Amino acid sequence: MKLYEGEKGKTYCVRELFMEEGLMRRLQALGLNEGTKVKILNRKAGGALIIYVRGTRLAVGKHISMNIEVRETAADDEERPGE
Secondary structure, three states: OEHHHOOOOOEEEEEEEOOOHHHHHHHHHOOOOOOOEEEEEEEOHHHOEEEEEOOEEEEEOHHHHOOEEEEEOOHHHOOOOOO
16 A cells, blocks of 8 residues: 555555655655654645654655555554654
């Protein structure tokens, strides 16, 4: 599934990034790599998502979140903000 299709409050594991090389490297530098856990904190107008990644909140637009393949994680595997 695509990160864009995820639900607010749920945690997902990044499977793969499908985008141009420069953008993919920038996201990887911010910690968004294969195997990284991502929690959707909020949805904004226009499709933007606020996500929690490795202790940091990031805002990603719809065009980016539509190109991030994820899988849902188990409930006991979830990472919570502030931990």
